[in-house]
Amino acid sequence: MGDGRWRTAGSALMRVIVVWAVSTLTMLVLAGILPDFQLQSDNGDSVTKIAFTAAWGAGAFGLLSALVWPVLVRALLIVPALVLGMLVFFLNGSLLLVALRLIPDGRGAANPETAVVVAAVMSAVASATSTALAVRDDNAYRRRLSRLADRRRRRSGADGGRSGPPGTVFIQLDGVGHDVLARAAAGGLMPTVAHWLADGSGHRLTPWRTDWSSQTGASQLGILHGSNFDIPAFRWYEKETGDIVVSSRPASALELQRRAIVRTHDGGLLTLDGASRGNLFSGGADQLALVLSMAARRGKGRRSRAGYFAYFSDPANAVRTALSFVAEVGREISQSTRARIRKDAPRIKRGGLYPFIRAFATVVERDVVVAAVIGDMFAGRTAVYADLVAYDEVAHHSGPHSRDAENVLARLDRSLALIAKVAEHTSRRYRIVLLSDHGQSPGETFAGAYGLTLKDLVRAGCGLPVPRRAQRTKSGSEARDAVRTALHRPVEEGGTDTAAAPSDPVVLASGNLGLISFPDIDGRATREQLDRRHPALLSTLANxxxxxxxxxxxxxxxxVVLGRGGAxxxxxxxxxxxxxxxxxxxxxxxxxRRTDTFPHVADVMVNSMYDPATGCVHAFEEQxxxxxxxxxxxxxxxxxxPRTMSEPMASRMSAGPGADGELVGAEQVHEVLRRWLRECSGPQVPLTSDDADESGGADGTAAAAG
Structure with missing residues (x-):
């Protein structure tokens, strides 16, 4: 063994000893603090004996965590992500109880609740110590990052360079508009993005334009599968089945993916050695984690849970994520309280389960997805597409230009920096492409501005009963007056007008887009049919x-398109x-025009007002x-x-570019991304199961540290 290998082995041994010593001290401190945790016999022991007991327990716990923990996690991959995240703590506590039983003479004891706490603290301290030592030793850190890459090079017979075809990582920053990204980079909120945009950095920022339905379901289906035809909104009513399709439901997402594949006769963007992480749709990838459409499948679909292994194989990841989760819940409660005290406007309610939903989107989803992406890069996969939803979730409730949303952008930038750092150590060169599926427009909600919801307004315009709060609003009163005038007689309070034969409408909202459908009218209702049944409805809405x-x-x-004053x-x-x-x-x-051709376009499509001076719209949801x-x-x-990629508009898209030269629609973006993948196509090195398994355990810690 050469001098270099001896130094490497000696350095690794010293790190193990230091981590063991710190874990022992941690166990001693916890034994002194927690009354239900002891490391001595009932008659008392000497300090030396207690220290020996703690060292024995810490060593046993460390070995069990290293050897048994990965097996336990793999056995539990069928468990949903949130359940697995919580189950981690109980399993970790169980390993500690086993470790305490291995101490000679039965000197270690703890009740189950205390064991969970002790195990969590020890895992966090051990991980933090190990990370700190690795960071201090730059060579060790680099060896840790590139271990899998070296193994793949040796296995494939490649040389030590990175001369093969590069892979591509697509990171979708959900809901981040072009102007928001540019301002965040220029203002110092996103230094990684700013560095990429700086002169000579080799990156180019290109805007594109969404379809009418500017939301993740339509955009991501078009980007990943090449078609978003017949996606009129995030949710819509289908008369032939009586079902409401919602893009965020697993069964709906799976059906939409199936329809796109039938239309394009293609599996998707990621069919060649691809990975899909945190998305609504698979894109045809074999490697899946947190993919909604696959959550509706059984058997083969369970492979999507294998991505959790990359994160939960290290129990310290769960501990760090849990602490960050709690901190994020506290941050949201604090921020919403301050906004309420300041009487910020516009403002919506942010109580109930929302703090926990926000924490999941900004902490858990981010950590698991970033860990999975890093694992994919070490495994050398050709194409990776991942969605980070943190900004979109916070911007809905705090506003797209709020300080809350800006803070999320700063944290997302740190995740991007970690991914870029990892790309320097992988066996395969990687090009990192950032993109978004849509932006966000600010504005007071429709209900906040006018005192009633779109559904209330539609029902009032149909002469149907509405809540008393809606009756008392100006809009509700005017709608009922219009109905009385159209019918030439009063409408009974709390009742329906049977002479007008009104049907109960289905009113759905997708941001500032509303959809109104009448289930008892076959096919797409016409203006003339609606005027006969509800003579005041269309004028009430249009005006x-x-x-x-x-x-x-x-x-x-x-x-036809209708507007105010009979336009x-x-x-x-x-x-x-x-x-x-x-x-x-x-x-x-x-x-x-394009949406008008969709088979499932609603009987009445409603777009809210837009003020170009302020950029504001009125959402028909609480956003x-x-x-x-x-x-x-x-x-x-x-x-x-990267500028090394061809210009997005280098070739004519199938749908034709916009008149101003912009990319128009998610389907065109799909063609651009597919072209970029073709430009780098080349012979691929097969991925073995050993590489995939080991990449999870090695990379989860690095991702969580970001």
Missing amino acids: HPGIGFLLVRSEMHGS QTPVSELADGEGLLEPFGPGAADAV IGSHGGLGGEQSRPFLLH
């Missing part, structure tokens, strides 16, 4: 100050920059940062890519 325009089909004129424009004659769509900017006319329709930053996401 409301919170609504920008309506899309409805006419028997006489084909599909009407056939869809075939729509043009950007004029008429009802003038405030909504370039691409609005084509977006409306002060929203997306889903037309208007403002929500329709302007971005691509951030």
Whole structure:
């Protein structure tokens, strides 16, 4: 053995000894603090004997964690992520109880509750100590990062360089608009992104334009599977089945993915040695973690849970994530309380389960996805697509330009920095591409501005009963007056008007996009049918100050767009920059025309008002940062890519680029990403199961440290 190997072995042995010593001291301190945790006999022991007992217990616990823990986690991969996250603590405590039983003479004892606490603290301290030692020893840190890469090179017979075809990591920053990213980088919130954008760094920022449905379901399906045809919104009603399709439901996501594959006759962007992490759809990848569409599948679909192994194989990861989770819950409660005291406007309620939902999105999902991406890079996979949803979740409730959302961007930038650092140590070169699926537009909610929901307004316009709070609003009163005038007689309070034969409408919201469907009208309802049944409805909606325009089909004129004061424009004659769509900017006319061709377009499509001066819209949901329709930053996401890749508009897209040269629609983005993957295609090195298994255990700790 050469001098270098002796030094490596000696350094590793010293780290083990130091971690063991620190763990022993931690166990001694905990034994002195916790009354139900003891390391001595009932008659008392000498200090030396107690120290020996602690050293024995710490050593046994460390060995069990190293040898038994990965096996336990692998056996529990069928357990859902949240359950597994909580179960980690009980399993960790159980390992400590076993370790205490291995101490001679039965001197170690703890009740189960105390064992969970002791195990969590010891795992966190041991991991922190090990990480600190590795960081201090730069060579050790580099060896730790590149161990799997070296093994793959030796196995494949490649030389020590990185001359093969590069892999590509696509990181989706959910909900981050082009302008938000540019401001965050320029303002110092995202130094990693700022470095990429700096002169000479070799990256280019390119905006693109969403379809009318500016939300993750439509955008990500188009990006990953090449088609988002017939996706009118985040949720919609399908008359032939009577079902409400919601993109965030596993069964719906699986069906939408199936429809896209049937339409394109292609498995998706990631079919060649790909990995899908934290997404709604698989993209055709074999390696899956936190993929919603696969959660609805049985048997083979369980492979998506294997990604958890990359994170939970190290119990310290769960401890750190749990502490960060609790801290994030406290941060949200503190921030919402301050906003309420300051009487910030606009503002929505942020109580109930929301603090925990936010903590899951900003901590748990981020940690697991980043760990999985790092594991994929060490495994040398060709294409990885991962979605980080933290900003989108916080911006919905705090606002896209709020300090809360800015803080999330700063933390996401640190995750990007970690991924970039790891890319320096992998056996395969990686190009990192950032992109978003949509942006977000700020604004007071429709209900906050007018005192009633879109559903209330629709029901009032149909002469159907509405809550008393809605009856007392100006909008509700005007709607009922319009119904009385149209019917030439009063509408009974709390009742329906049977002469008008009203059907109970299905009213759904996707950000500032509303969808109204009438289940008892076969096919797509026409304007004439609706005027006969509900003569005040369309005028009530079109003339409301919170609504920008309506899309409805006419028997006489084909599909038309309706606006205030009786304005009407056939869809075939729509043009950007004029008429009802003038405030909504370039691409609005084509977006409306395309959606009008969808089989499942709603009977009435409702887009909220948009104020170009403020960039504000009115969400029909309880969101002060929203997306889903037309208007403002929500329709302007971005691509951030190395300049070594070809220009996004280098070749003509199948749907044709926009008149202003921008990418238009998620399907065009899919073609760009597919072209970039083809440009780097080359012979692939098969991935073995040993590499995949080991990458999880090695990389989870590094990801959590970020």
